[in-house]
Every structure is written in structure tokens, then in C-alpha cells.
Amino acid sequence: MKLHILKWERLWWSISAILIFGGIIAMVTSFFTFNSPIRPGLDFVGGTRLQLQLVCVAEGNCDQSIDTSKVREILVRQGLSGSVQVLEDNILSIRSKNLNVDQRTQLQQNLNEKIGQFNPKTIQIDTVGPTVGQELFKSGILALLAAFCGIIVYLTVRFQFDYAFFAIIALFHDILITTGIFALLGLIIKIEANSLFLVALLTIIGFSVNDTVVIYDRIRDNIQRNPEVSISEAIETSVNQSLARSINTSITTILPLLAIFLFGGETLKYFSLALIIGFLAGAYSSIFIASTLLAWWRNRMFHSAES
Numbered sequence: 001m002k003l004h005i006l007k008w009e010r011l012w013w014s015i016s017a018i019l020i021f022g023g024i025i026a027m028v029t030s031f032f033t034f035n036s037p038i039r040p041g042l043d044f045v046g047g048t049r050l051q052l053q054l055v056c057v058a059e060g061n062c063d064q065s066i067d068t069s070k071v072r073e074i075l076v077r078q079g080l081s082g083s084v085q086v087l088e089d090n091i092l093s094i095r096s097k098n099l100n101v102d103q104r105t106q107l108q109q110n111l112n113e114k115i116g117q118f119n120p121k122t123i124q125i126d127t128v129g130p131t132v133g134q135e136l137f138k139s140g141i142l143a144l145l146a147a148f149c150g151i152i153v154y155l156t157v158r159f160q161f162d163y164a165f166f167a168i169i170a171l172f173h174d175i176l177i178t179t180g181i182f183a184l185l186g187l188i189i190k191i192e193a194n195s196l197f198l199v200a201l202l203t204i205i206g207f208s209v210n211d212t213v214v215i216y217d218r219i220r221d222n223i224q225r226n227p228e229v230s231i232s233e234a235i236e237t238s239v240n241q242s243l244a245r246s247i248n249t250s251i252t253t254i255l256p257l258l259a260i261f262l263f264g265g266e267t268l269k270y271f272s273l274a275l276i277i278g279f280l281a282g283a284y285s286s287i288f289i290a291s292t293l294l295a296w297w298r299n300r301m302f303h304s305a306e307s
Contacts, residue, residue, distance in 0.1 A: 006292060044194070047096055052092050066115060092118070099127075147202060148168060166294050174281040177278075214242055215290070
């Protein structure tokens with residue numbers, strides 16, 4: 001069975017446009033809410049994150065979820081402000097400004113008295129200064145820009161500039177979709193993006209461009225072997241020849257990430273989710289975006305040269 005991707009190119013572009021447009025709306029909303037395109041984590045804004053877990057040995061202690069309004073009242077009485085989130089297994093996560101030892105001790109005592117007994121062995125405390133957070137963000141953005149520049153140079157040298165240009169368009173497609181979905185999740189279920197999210201974006205870029213290079217390499221080989229064949233036919237043949245490999249690579253990569261998302265714990269859960277979204281978007285863009293845009297451009301140039 002042959003997949004006629006160019007026949008439905010406007011459908012593929014429309015699907016991507018809808019996803020990207022929805023993501024941009026979510027990012028704009030997030031920017032007005034958090035002063036950031038996505039809900040920023042502790043790594044970027046600085047402060048203290050305190051995570052505690054209830055001891056459930058007492059009868060009825062964990063029958064109901066932790067009341068976040070009571071936790072906020074405790075913060076207000078202590079002169080603190082921040083976000084409160086209840087995670088699974090009666091885990092309380094509090095993010096606030098930088099807290100010293102006395103403030104943390106007082107907060108833990110108040111929580112034990114008003115909410116319930118928390119296990120001191122499971123307490124996690126993370127503190128990041130705002131300057132460190134800004135440096136992490138700047139370094140991450142510079143790393144993304146450097147990756148894009150390196151990819152443009154590599155693809156221009158190995159192929160041609162139009163190949164490189166549409167590969168970059170496909171990479172922006174993957175980044176925008178991943179970031180847009182995380183912006184939406186940050187608004188709906190308060191998922192925060194930390195430094196691991198930037199690592200995920202860099203990994204997505206590498207995976208996506210690898211898939212695109214495989215298809216571009218096949219396109220170039222087919223054109224060299226059969227120069228009389230039209231660019232549209234060469235691209236459709238090349239995509240169909242690479243389709244099984246792209247699908248198999250994506251599936252075998254996403255399955256372990258799915259296992260990490262389900263069983264890997266809170267730290268790696270959303271890192272793996274970002275990779276899953278990005279890898280799916282990357283496989284889609286390599287097959288349906290980068291190749292169809294190249295065909296559209298080459299056909300346009302061919303008709304312009306004829307006229």
C-alpha cells in the first residue's frame with residue numbers, strides 16, 4: 001500500500017496549523033498569567049519548594065485529600081505566599097519565596113498541627129536563587145539557538161539550503177507543538193516546566209532532524225538515480241520507502257518513555273511526557289511537513305523557471 005502524502009498535503013498542513021495555533025493561544029494566555037510562555041518551575045523563577053508526605057498510620061488520616069485552602073491559610077498567617085499543589089499519595093508540594101531554616105521549621109510545625117502528621121523522612125527541600133534561575137533559562141535558550149544554527153549549517157553542506165530551511169521549519173513545528181501542549185497543561189493541571197524541559201526540547205530536535213535527514217537522504221538518492229522522475233514522485237517514493245523505518249523507530253523509542261512516564265516517579269514523569277509529545281510531532285513533521293513543503297517549493301520553482 002502506497003501512501004499518497006502529496007495528495008493530502010493541505011490536510012497535513014491544516015492539522016499542524018490547528019495544533020500550533022492552539023498552542024500559541026495557550027502560550028499567550030500563560031504569558032499574561034505567569035509572565036512566561038509556559039508555567040515556570042522552581043529552576044527558572046527561584047525560591048523554595050517543600051514537598052511533604054502524610055503519615056497514613058493514623059485512622060482516617062488519609063481518607064480525604066489534603067485541603068489546599070487550609071494550607072494557604074497557614075502560609076498567609078506566617079506571612080508567606082506561593083503555590084500549593086497536592087500530588088498523588090497525599091503528597092503536599094509548596095513553592096514559595098526563599099525560606100530560611102527557621103521559616104521552614106515553623107511552616108512544618110504549623111502543617112503538622114493543622115493538616116496532619118507528615119513523615120520527616122520523606123521531606124524534600126529544593127532552593128534555587130533567582131539569579132541561578134535566570135542563568136539556567138538563558139543557557140537553555142542559547143543551547144537551542146546553537147543547535148538550530150548547527151543543524152542549518154550541516155544540512156546546507158550535506159544537501160542544499162532549501163532542504164535545510166524546511167527541516168528547520170519542521171523543527172520549529174515540533175518545538176511549538178510540544179511547548180504549546182505544556183503551556184495548556186500548565187494552565188489546566190498546573191504542570192511546571194523546569195530545566196529538564198529544555199533538555200527534552202534539545203533531545204526532540206536531535207530526534208526529529210535525524211528522522212528528516214533519513215527521508216531527505218532517500219529523496220536525494222532517488223533523484224540522482226532517476227533524474228527524469230518528477231520531484232513529487234521522487235518524494236512520495238522516498239517517504240514510502242522510509243515510512244516503516246520511521247514508524248518502527250518512533251514506536252521503539254516511545255515505549256520506554258511511556259514506561260518512564262507511568263512508573264518513573266515525579267521527577268522524570270513530565271520530562272518523559274515532553275519527549276513523547278515531541279517525538280510524535282517529530283515523526284509527523286518529518287513525514288508530512290518537511291517532505292511536502294520541499295515538494296511544494298521545488299514544483300513552484302520548476303514552474304517559475306518554465307514560465
